[in-house]
Amino acid sequence: MPEQQRTLIADRRVQDDDWVLLEEGAERPAEARVIVPVAEWLDAPGENAAPLLASDTELTPELAGQLLEAPLIAIDFPKFTDGRGYSMARLLRERYGYTGQIRAVGDVLIDQLFYMSRCGFNAFLLREDQIVEDALNALDTFSLSYQPGTDTEEPLFRRRMREARREQAVA
Structure with missing residues (x-):
């Protein structure tokens, strides 16, 4: 049975979700875009199917190479x-x-969205009890980050050093 419809935030805005998240072994609805466990996806990949990685999935180079097509x-x-x-x-x-x-x-x-976005997530299917407006605001919890992430390759101290050198060169 498909999971109950939940709020999707993608690319920092609320969007309609045209994907159905299916549990393991669930029957795929005809013509629907489905998210299925990775083993099922590997058996039948395609543009109307996407993989779901369990938290204990071992992300090998071989699996990662196949996921690039998802x-x-x-x-x-x-x-x-x-x-x-x-x-x-x-x-x-x-x-x-x-x-x-x-x-x-x-x-x-x-309260996890900001950190998830720094690690590479750009879409979030919120738990039912989460408030959408608070979720959108949470993506901007901090204006600067000290450490590098997928959104900022340089740590803050290097960015500040570069800016200081530019200011010295102008002066």
Whole structure:
């Protein structure tokens, strides 16, 4: 049975979700775009199917190479305390060069969105009890980040050093 419709934030705005998140072994609806467990996706990839990575998925170079063809990649957070999805998203972006949508699904809370976005997530399927306006605001929790991320390659101290050198050169 398909999961209940939840709010999707993609690219920092609320969007209609034209993908159906299916549980393992669920029957695929005809003509629907579906997100299925990665093993099912590997058996039948295509533009109307996308993989769901469980938090314990081993992201091997071989699997990552196959995932590059996916229209989107969903990563499951079975509990908000399970942070393995952060690492998978960062590896997909930085090591393997995935440029499509990486969607956080499962126990996704608004206080995690800023950090998820720094690791490479650009879509979030919110838990039912989360407030959309608060979620959108949470994406801008901090104006600067000290450490590098998928959104900023340089740490803050290097950016500041570069700016200081420019100011000295102008003076």
